[in-house]
Amino acid sequence: MIDASTAKPDTAVVLVNLGTPESATAAAVRRYLIEFLSDRRVVSLPPWLWQPLLRGVILPRRATPVARKYASIWMADGSPLAVYTRRLAEAAGRELPGLRVVEAMRYGEPALAAVLQRLRAEGVRRALVLPLYPQYSTSTTASVADVLARSPELPTRLVEDYHRDPGWVAAIAQSIRDHRAANGVGEHLLFSFHGLPQRLVDAGDPYQRQCEAGAAAIAVALGLDDGQWSLSYQSRFGAERWLAPATDASLDALAARGVRRVDVIAPGFAVDCLETLEEVAMMLAERFAERGGELRYIPCLNDAPAHARALAAIARRALDQWR
Numbered sequence: 001m002i003d004a005s006t007a008k009p010d011t012a013v014v015l016v017n018l019g020t021p022e023s024a025t026a027a028a029v030r031r032y033l034i035e036f037l038s039d040r041r042v043v044s045l046p047p048w049l050w051q052p053l054l055r056g057v058i059l060p061r062r063a064t065p066v067a068r069k070y071a072s073i074w075m076a077d078g079s080p081l082a083v084y085t086r087r088l089a090e091a092a093g094r095e096l097p098g099l100r101v102v103e104a105m106r107y108g109e110p111a112l113a114a115v116l117q118r119l120r121a122e123g124v125r126r127a128l129v130l131p132l133y134p135q136y137s138t139s140t141t142a143s144v145a146d147v148l149a150r151s152p153e154l155p156t157r158l159v160e161d162y163h164r165d166p167g168w169v170a171a172i173a174q175s176i177r178d179h180r181a182a183n184g185v186g187e188h189l190l191f192s193f194h195g196l197p198q199r200l201v202d203a204g205d206p207y208q209r210q211c212e213a214g215a216a217a218i219a220v221a222l223g224l225d226d227g228q229w230s231l232s233y234q235s236r237f238g239a240e241r242w243l244a245p246a247t248d249a250s251l252d253a254l255a256a257r258g259v260r261r262v263d264v265i266a267p268g269f270a271v272d273c274l275e276t277l278e279e280v281a282m283m284l285a286e287r288f289a290e291r292g293g294e295l296r297y298i299p300c301l302n303d304a305p306a307h308a309r310a311l312a313a314i315a316r317r318a319l320d321q322w323r
């Protein structure tokens, strides 16, 4: 008889996040950005044009200031994105007994392709891949799918998105309620999502639609009226037009309207990272304070038990459909 407690799982669940530099140094940021920004899902310019620009102009200017930003949020165990992703995978593992739950990164370490190879070598026969992107985008989720397509040795299934998953919506709504119970209710709730070039949405990327639908579902769960919340996009990169309204402009408009206490949540990020901790909780909070207001940042779900439970339920459902 097989002892279930010692039998090796033949099914893995792989939580995939974007990736992050190994250290808060210009050299590590350069290595990370070269891999990330050389992905044509992220920047689609032809390599003959983009590579000299990236290596000769952008990285020499960007690596040191971005490394300084990372240094301002670095944790004892590393980059917040890496630390929280690791802890979240451990927490999800506790919710999924009998399955092998591991983390992987699309860029940097632990590299998704190597993680899939390792699982196969360990005797795992199939892997459910769950990107930690609640909303589907060609720039993120489809890029994970590209790696799966290049790793045919291990059968995989991809969870494409969970932007309106009831467990996830409930977990986010509860985190907002908890924040309000601890800090009082802000005058306005702003949902700030990572931006995307408008060009990708025009070409059919469902990201914006999913951000809007998810934010609306969270607002409904909280019983908010239309005027009590809004949605904006942060983290613009490059010169082309990105999704609007921009988070900084939305906050400026709220300040100009006399709104003094704004709660900001970033439901596009499964775990806190540079874009939430530095850009929102530090820089945008400072900017809003200069305009006389108080920005109260609501952290990502990170490794909260409710988050692990929501992701575990999504994984279980996807596995049930994969017979």
Ligand SMILES: C=CC1=C(C)c2cc3[nH]c(cc4nc(cc5[nH]c(cc1n2)c(C)c5CCC(=O)O)C(CCC(=O)O)=C4C)c(C)c3C=C
Pocket: 018, 019, 020, 021, 033, 041, 042, 043, 062, 066, 079, 081, 133, 137, 139, 140, 194, 195, 196, 197, 235, 237, 268, 269, 272, 273, 274, 275
């Ligand atoms: C949450 C979903 C994300 C989408 C969609 C996304 C698109 C996207 N991003 C860039 C450029 C950069 N993003 C950077 C950081 C970053 N981006 C995401 C997530 C999404 N990006 C996360 C979680 C992070 C944080 C990583 C961390 O280490 O904490 C950066 C790096 C920082 C910097 O140099 O400013 C860049 C660059 C593009 C071009 C894009 C869509 C085409």
Ligand SMILES: [Fe+2]
Pocket: 194, 235
């Ligand atoms: Fe990004």
Ligand SMILES: [Fe+2]
Pocket: 235, 236, 274, 275, 279
């Ligand atoms: Fe940013």
